[in-house]
Amino acid sequence: xxxxxxxxxxxxxxxxxxxxxxxxxxxxxxxxxxxxxxxxxxxxxxxxxxxxxxxxxxxxxxxxxxxxxxxxxxxxxxxxxxxxxxxxxxxxxxxxxxxxxxxxxxxxxxxxxxxxxxxxxxxxxxxxxxxxxxxxxxxxxxxxxxxxxxxxxxxxxxx
Amino acid sequence: xxxxxxxxxxxxxxxxxxxxxxxxxxxxxxxxxxxxxxxxxxxxxxxxxxxxxxxxxxxxxxxxxxxxxxxxxxxxxxxxxxxxxxxxxxxxxxxxxxxxxxxxxxxxxxxxxxxxxxxxxxxxxxxxxxxxxxxxxxxxxxxxxxxxxxxxxxxxxxxxxxxxxxxxxxxxxxxxxxxxxxxxxxxxxxxxxxxxxxxxxxxxxxxxxxxxxxxxxxxxxxxxxxxxxxxxxxxxxxxxxxxxxxxxxxxxxxxxxxxxxxxxxxxxxxxxxxxxxxxxxxxxx
Numbered sequence: 001x002x003x004x005x006x007x008x009x010x011x012x013x014x015x016x017x018x019x020x021x022x023x024x025x026x027x028x029x030x031x032x033x034x035x036x037x038x039x040x041x042x043x044x045x046x047x048x049x050x051x052x053x054x055x056x057x058x059x060x061x062x063x064x065x066x067x068x069x070x071x072x073x074x075x076x077x078x079x080x081x082x083x084x085x086x087x088x089x090x091x092x093x094x095x096x097x098x099x100x101x102x103x104x105x106x107x108x109x110x111x112x113x114x115x116x117x118x119x120x121x122x123x124x125x126x127x128x129x130x131x132x133x134x135x136x137x138x139x140x141x142x143x144x145x146x147x148x149x150x151x152x153x154x155x156x157x158x159x
Numbered sequence: 160x161x162x163x164x165x166x167x168x169x170x171x172x173x174x175x176x177x178x179x180x181x182x183x184x185x186x187x188x189x190x191x192x193x194x195x196x197x198x199x200x201x202x203x204x205x206x207x208x209x210x211x212x213x214x215x216x217x218x219x220x221x222x223x224x225x226x227x228x229x230x231x232x233x234x235x236x237x238x239x240x241x242x243x244x245x246x247x248x249x250x251x252x253x254x255x256x257x258x259x260x261x262x263x264x265x266x267x268x269x270x271x272x273x274x275x276x277x278x279x280x281x282x283x284x285x286x287x288x289x290x291x292x293x294x295x296x297x298x299x300x301x302x303x304x305x306x307x308x309x310x311x312x313x314x315x316x317x318x319x320x321x322x323x324x325x326x327x328x329x330x331x332x333x334x335x336x337x338x339x340x341x342x343x344x345x346x347x348x349x350x351x352x353x354x355x356x357x358x359x360x361x362x363x364x365x366x367x368x369x370x371x372x373x374x375x376x377x378x379x380x381x382x383x384x385x386x387x388x389x390x391x392x393x394x395x396x397x398x399x400x401x402x403x404x405x406x407x408x409x410x411x412x413x414x415x416x417x418x419x420x421x422x423x424x425x426x427x428x429x430x431x432x433x434x435x436x437x438x439x440x441x442x443x444x
Contacts, residue, residue, distance in 0.1 A: 127347075134334050
C-alpha cells in the first residue's frame, strides 16, 4: 500500500488525527525556499496511518497551486523531534513531496547517520515493498508529524 | 481475506477475516471500542479517567478493568516504577494535554506513586487525591484483545487485527510481518512469522516514562534508556505484548522474563539490535 506522488490532496483528509493516544503539533509556513536535504523519508508514512489511496480523487475543496512547506513534530522516548514536509500542488494534485527528517535530538541524528553508513553487524533497513509481508508492526516516529504537516499544508492551500 | 477498516482511539484499525463480518458483530465491535474510550481516554472530558483526575474518591471501573490494572501492577513492579498509569499528569505538564498544546506549563515532575496513591478493590479504584490515569502503554493492546474476544465469541476463528502496527493474529497459515524502521516507514529491519498471538511495537509518540528513572536503568542495564529507539514484543495477548514493548525501554529483558512469557527485539540508537533466542523471525544484518 504505497502513497502515489500524484493524487488529490483531499485524500489526506481521510487521515484521522484526532484521538485518544496520539499527539503532535505543527506549524505552517509559506517559506518555500529552504529545503535542507537531510535524511529524507518517502511519504509512505501516510499509508501506514490508513489513508486510502482509492478515496476521494474528486476534490470537493479547491486548493491553490504552489509550493508549500510545514513542520510536524513527533514525540519519541528521547524527546521531541521535528520533520519538514514540502509539497508541490499543481491542478489541485500533489505533484512532488519531500520529507526532511532533520532530527534535532542527537540520539536520533546519530541513529540516522549510523543507519545511512550501513555499519557491518548492525541491522539494516530493507524496502518493505520487496519483502512479501502482509502486515507491518511499528509506529514510525515520523508518521504522526507527517500527517500534521500535511494538515497544515492543506489549510494553507485551501485558504 | 476481506478487511474491515476504521479509525478509533486515534489510530487506524484493520480487521481481516475469511468472511465479511456481519453488521451486528461490527456494531458490537464499535460499541466495545466506544465503551473503552469512554472509560480510559484522558483526552475526553466526559471519560471516567477525566473524572478521576478532578477529585479523589471511590470510583467504579468496568468489571474487566482489573485485567488492565493487574498488568500495570506487574509492569510497575518489574520496571521499578518506570511503567506506571500515573504518568498522565507529568505528560500534561509537559504539554501533551487534551488540546495537544505541546506547551510545557511546568517542569517535569515525578509521577505519583501507583503503588501508594491508589488502592483497588475488585474493579473499584480508591484514591485520596485526584490522579490522572494514562493507560497509553498497554491500553491499545488490551482493546485489541477485547476486539479479538468479540470475534472469537462470535465464532470467527481466523482473523488478523491490526491496530496501526499492534497486531493480534489467529490464522491457519503463518503471516509474515515486517518490523518497521522507526525513522523510515518504507523500510523494515526484520520480519516476524507467526500464526497465533500478538506483536506490538514501541517507539512512537505514545510512550510513557517515569521521571528520574533513567539513572536507575543506566546502572542496571549499562544501556541508557535514551539509547533504545524501538522495541517489539511478542506474547499470547496483545495486552501483555503492548505493555512489554514499553517496558523494554526501561527494564532488562531478563528481569521482565521473570514475570512474563514473551519474545522481543530491541533496537539501539547505534543501529545495533538484540533479540530473544527464540524470537520467531529474522533481523536484517
